[in-house]
Amino acid sequence: MKNILDDIVAHKRGEIAAAKEKLPFEELVKQIPQAPPVRDFVTALRLSHPLGVIAEVKKASPSAGIIRDDFHPVEIAKTYAAHGAACISVLTDENFFQGHLDYLKAIRAAVDLPLLRKDFILDRYQIAEARAAGADCVLLIAECLEEDELRDLYQYTRELGMQALVELYDETNLERVLKLNPHIIGVNNRDLRTFETDLAHSIKIRKQVRDTILFVSESGIRTREDSERLIQSGINAILVGESLMRSDDIGKALESLLPKQVNA
């Protein structure tokens, strides 16, 4: 069954080709030494035990349309940092999520937390771009990548000193994700065929992953009941966008997801 990911990936290949025309890979990598040093994404999440929050800067999505009109990425990131986020995810896809790599650069200059480049990464070029922009971690989505592509992109991410959040939805992809020996994996609760989210999805897959791997539950997390349920299920971190971005008081919404001990 076809899903939105197929459209996104097809469009992304065109974008990557155009970016390489403008700035060849060999030129891009020359910018990397000027980038700010890599921050440790996974350790920041571990230090936020029992629950690390990756708060996402997200203006729009294919499932929800515009999520937040009044969108000031740097202000949002500063609010996240001031209210307990361990890390920040920045959507950089322009066409489907109305994000931008420049948002990540601007946030890097203003906020100290580790940053995830949230995009559909298909090519080493985008990983080099992420590092040059100051990202500390990139998202690699198993559903978009063949096994050898996933391995190559994972290795390149590590060569640049960054970490990769390796994401899956489909349980059948778990085995090849675990083969990478990742420090961190994410399970998306959103079924991209229906756009529905179900926290039980990541809870189910949690049981199949050893607990030395930091486990992130992604999407559809809205309330403290949700975050407490995930902690009880052995989940180490959450990735939250929409429910924060829809709130009039983003800082308060973020605090309401944190377990009580962290708030005290």
Ligand SMILES: O=P(O)(O)OC[C@@H](O)[C@@H](O)c1c[nH]c2ccccc12
């Ligand atoms: O906005 P939500 O439901 O809180 O979800 C955040 C994040 O998990 C979601 O944006 C996401 C998860 N995996 C992705 C891959 C690409 C783009 C976006 C995503």
